[in-house]
Amino acid sequence: MENRVQYLLDRFKENQLTAVEKTELLVLSDRFPELLQYEIMEELLQHKAVQEEPDHRRWQSLLERVLDADRVPVIHKAVSYQLLKWSVAAAILLATAFSFYFVNQPQDHHEIIADVVPGGKKAILTLADGTKIALSDIKNGSVIRQNGIKIAKTADGHLVYTDENPVASTAAGQYNTISTPKGGEWELRLADGSTVWLNSASSLTYPSNIATASLRKVTLQGEAYFEVAKNKVHPFIVESRQQSLEVLGTHFNVNSYPDEEITRTTLLEGSVKIAGILHPGSAILKPGQQAVMNTSAITVSQVNPDESIAWKNGYFMFNNERQESIMRKIARWYNVEVEYADPAAKEVMYYGTVSRFEKISKVLRKFEQTGEVRFEIKANKVTVYKE
Amino acid sequence: MHTERELIKAIVEGNEQAFSKLFFQYLPVLKSFAFKFSRSEHATEEIIQDAFVRIWLNRDKLDQVHNVRAYLYKYVSNECLSHLRKRLNEEKLISKLSIHHPKDSNITDELIQLNEINRIVASAVNKLPSQRKKIYQLSRNEGKNIPQIAECLGISQHTVKNALVIALKTIRGELELNGITFILPLLMLFFKEFKIK
Numbered sequence: 001m002e003n004r005v006q007y008l009l010d011r012f013k014e015n016q017l018t019a020v021e022k023t024e025l026l027v028l029s030d031r032f033p034e035l036l037q038y039e040i041m042e043e044l045l046q047h048k049a050v051q052e053e054p055d056h057r058r059w060q061s062l063l064e065r066v067l068d069a070d071r072v073p074v075i076h077k078a079v080s081y082q083l084l085k086w087s088v089a090a091a092i093l094l095a096t097a098f099s100f101y102f103v104n105q106p107q108d109h110h111e112i113i114a115d116v117v118p119g120g121k122k123a124i125l126t127l128a129d130g131t132k133i134a135l136s137d138i139k140n141g142s143v144i145r146q147n148g149i150k151i152a153k154t155a156d157g158h159l160v161y162t163d164e165n166p167v168a169s170t171a172a173g174q175y176n177t178i179s180t181p182k183g184g185e186w187e188l189r190l191a192d193g194s195t196v197w198l199n200s201a202s203s204l205t206y207p208s209n210i211a212t213a214s215l216r217k218v219t220l221q222g223e224a225y226f227e228v229a230k231n232k233v234h235p236f237i238v239e240s241r242q243q244s245l246e247v248l249g250t251h252f253n254v255n256s257y258p259d260e261e262i263t264r265t266t267l268l269e270g271s272v273k274i275a276g277i278l279h280p281g282s283a284i285l286k287p288g289q290q291a292v293m294n295t296s297a298i299t300v301s302q303v304n305p306d307e308s309i310a311w312k313n314g315y316f317m318f319n320n321e322r323q324e325s326i327m328r329k330i331a332r333w334y335n336v337e338v339e340y341a342d343p344a345a346k347e348v349m350y351y352g353t354v355s356r357f358e359k360i361s362k363v364l365r366k367f368e369q370t371g372e373v374r375f376e377i378k379a380n381k382v383t384v385y386k387e
Numbered sequence: 388m389h390t391e392r393e394l395i396k397a398i399v400e401g402n403e404q405a406f407s408k409l410f411f412q413y414l415p416v417l418k419s420f421a422f423k424f425s426r427s428e429h430a431t432e433e434i435i436q437d438a439f440v441r442i443w444l445n446r447d448k449l450d451q452v453h454n455v456r457a458y459l460y461k462y463v464s465n466e467c468l469s470h471l472r473k474r475l476n477e478e479k480l481i482s483k484l485s486i487h488h489p490k491d492s493n494i495t496d497e498l499i500q501l502n503e504i505n506r507i508v509a510s511a512v513n514k515l516p517s518q519r520k521k522i523y524q525l526s527r528n529e530g531k532n533i534p535q536i537a538e539c540l541g542i543s544q545h546t547v548k549n550a551l552v553i554a555l556k557t558i559r560g561e562l563e564l565n566g567i568t569f570i571l572p573l574l575m576l577f578f579k580e581f582k583i584k
Contacts, residue, residue: 012471012475013426015426022475025475026472026475026476029471029472036471037465040424040467040468041460043420044463044464044467045457047416047419047420047423048416049416050415050419052415052419054411054415054418059411059414059418062435062436063410063411065436065501066436066439066440067403067406067443068501068505069440069443069444069501069504069505069508070443070444070504070505070508070558071505071527071528072505072508072512072513072524072527296404297407
C-alpha cells in the first residue's frame, strides 16, 4: 500500500498522473488521509534544503501577512464588518465633499478663541560660515554667492543651487542646512539637479557643492520628499536618525521625526537601498513599497504611495490612523500644542483626506463630525475631548 | 534567543521577532520541499503561509511540543496534502469526470482566506471582556511583551499570560464556529511519533 502511495505521489509531483491514477489518489486522500500525510512527512524528513538565498523581501511580506492574521486595529465602536465598510465610505465621502464646498456645520457648542492659520513657505538657511538667513523674509529673485555656488530664491519662492564653478570647485567640505520651523515647508533644488521638498519641523544638511562631491550625502531630520537626479558614479545618500539610505536616481519620501519611534521610507520611482544604523538590517525597495524601521528591524510592505506624499501635494491623508498620530502631524503643520483631556481620544481611528491649506478649525471640525471627539482651541493650544 | 527552548518560550508569549527567527530558520528546507512537491511558486507560498498561520494561531501549544522540527513538518506536510487535494479536484473539474465526491464541499474550507480570518478574529476580539481585550491589543497591536503589559496595567504577569492564552483559545473557537479548523486533523494525533533520521 505504501509503495503504491509513494508511486502516486511521485507521479503527482512530476505531473504525470493518468486520469485514472488521479481519481485513485483523490479517493485515497479521502479514505486514508493519515497515510498520505505520513508518506509526505517521511519525504520531508529526508529532504535536504536547496542552498539558495530566499528572497528576503518576498518572504518577509508573507510573514507579515501571517502575523497580521490576528492583529486587529482598534476600532472606536464594536462594529460588524459591514458597518465598518459603510462608515469608511462615509468618511471618505465627507472628505471629498468638504474639499469642494462648505458643508452645513452642526451647531458649535465648544469654543474657538483664536483660529490658527495653516503653515506656509518658511525656512531658515544656514550657510557654511554659520550665517543664518530667513528665507521667507528675503525677496524673490535674491541671489547669494558663496565659493562659486550661486543660491537663488526664485519667483515662485523656492531655492535653487547652481554650481558656477564645477571644474575648479572651491566649495569642498562646505555644508548648508535648510530647516523649517513648525508651520513651515520649503522646496529646494540642489546643485546636482535633485529637488527636495521639506515638511514642517524638519532640517536637511547637504554639501553646497553636491554636484561635484564624490558622495552626495545629506542628513535629514523630520520629513522630506526627494526627486534625485540620476548619477551612477556618485550615489546619493540620505542619513537620518535610524537609517542610511542609498539612491541611484529616484523619487521617494523619508519620514524620520524625533518624536516618532519609527522611520518610514516610501519609494515612488526608481530604487533605494536602506541600511539600519542601530541594527544591521537592510532592505532594497521597489516602487510602491514602504519600509518601516524601528530600533531592531525593517519591515517592507506594498502601500499606496500617495498617502506618504499627500503632504507635498497639499493635503493630509489618513488610512486607518490613530488620532494621536494625526495630531502630531497637525501640531507640526499648524505649530500648535496638543493636549488630551481624555486619553481615550488618542485611540480614535480615521480614514480620509483633507486639504492642509485650511484654517485649523475647519480641519478639526471634520474630525468632530464623526461624533467621537471635540476640540477647543485657545491661543496656540488644542485640547482634545472624547465625546 | 540562545536556545530553541528560549525561542519557543518567547513565541508562546507572542514575541513576533522570535517567531520571525523560527520562520526564517526553517524556511529554506520547507520552501524547497513545498516547491518540489507542488512545482509552483504560488502554491509554495500558499503552503508555507497557511502552515505558519496555523502554527502562529496555535502558538500557546508550542510549550508542550517536544520536537519542534517534527511539529513544523507536520503542519507543512498537512498543507501539502491540502494542496494535492485542491489541485486534483480542480483537474477533475476541468477534465469533467463525473464521479460524485462526498467530501467536495470541504475542499475550500481547508484553504485559508486571510481576510476572512482577520474579520472573524476582529469580531472575536471585540467581544472579549475589556481587560482581556486590552491585554490582547497591547500584545498584538503594540508588540508589548508580558512584563511590559503587566507593568502598563498594574497587574501580575501570571494574569497577563493567562489572558493571552484564553484570548487565543477564544479566537480559535470563533474561527472553528465559522468552519475554519486550526488543529491538525484528529487522525494525526493518534499516529505514533515519527522517527527522526
